[in-house]
Amino acid sequence: MQLVYVFDAYCGWSHGFSSTMRTITARHPGLPVEVVSGGLFTGSRRVPIRKFGYVQGANAQISELTGAHFGDAYQDLVAEGSFVMDSEAAARGLAALRQASPPRAAELAAAMQNAFYVDGLSLSDPETYRAIAAEARLDADAVVAAFHSGQAAAEKDFERSARLGVSGFPTLLAVNGTDTVVLASGHATADQVEHHLVTLV
Template structure:
């Protein structure tokens, strides 16, 4: 059995779920976790953030419910409304970090979200992944090269295809998969206790 975490680095609810996921992983070190980027802001949804008027209200709700932080640098980044959230670029970055340290994919996905939502760094910039890699003790040059490689787009598209194949339409979604059996442990928000209860039912 394994867990599959489908998220988007530019999804505030995914940012809010990071702490729950960390706790679930800590409670179940025996379960491998596959981290998949979902592709929230691609194609016609790749537009300036001002076109999503609900962002600040949603973030306040996320912070209140989950305790997630939204930093001043992030608020400055999106303040004038021109910033474009590009989930394909973010998925390329997540894939580059995941390739460098597959066993740390959950930790690195959370670090990418921290880079945006707290540090106010664009997930379209190679410098962001250099910083995340450095802080994680990874070879930053290797990560940046993977992010910028011609194959990186294919890695992002493979993630989007995987998410669609799993039938995931909202982020974050945490699944448990055991052979042909699949169950959703969380959609959008859940506590670690709630995830544990659903996991216990699935394995009973």
């Protein structure tokens, strides 16, 4: 059995779910975790952040429920309004980091969200991945090169998310052969996930 975590790096609820993922992976260090990008902001949804008027209210709710932190640099991006969230670029970034260290995929996904939601860094900028890779002691040059060439990997993630039937982010699945069980969809605490997981492990 493995866990499949379908998230979007530009999804605030996925940012809030990072602490749950940290706890679950710490409790089950031998359980493989695959991280898949879902593709929330693609195509016509790639527009300036000011078009999403609900962002600040949603972030306040996320903070209240999960304790997730939204940094001043990110808040400045929201206030200025012109920043465009591009999930295809973020998916290329995840794929590049994941390729560099597959067992650390969940940790690296959280680092991406921290880069955006705390430090206000663009997930379309290759230098963001250079910094994440360096912090994680990965080969930063290889990660940046994989980011630039990662379009096929991003599309593969989006297709996998669709095949799994995921319609919202974050979604955490337990997959065992052809059997798939939803452990969490949207907000869930680690204990709530654990309640479902212990019946399967």
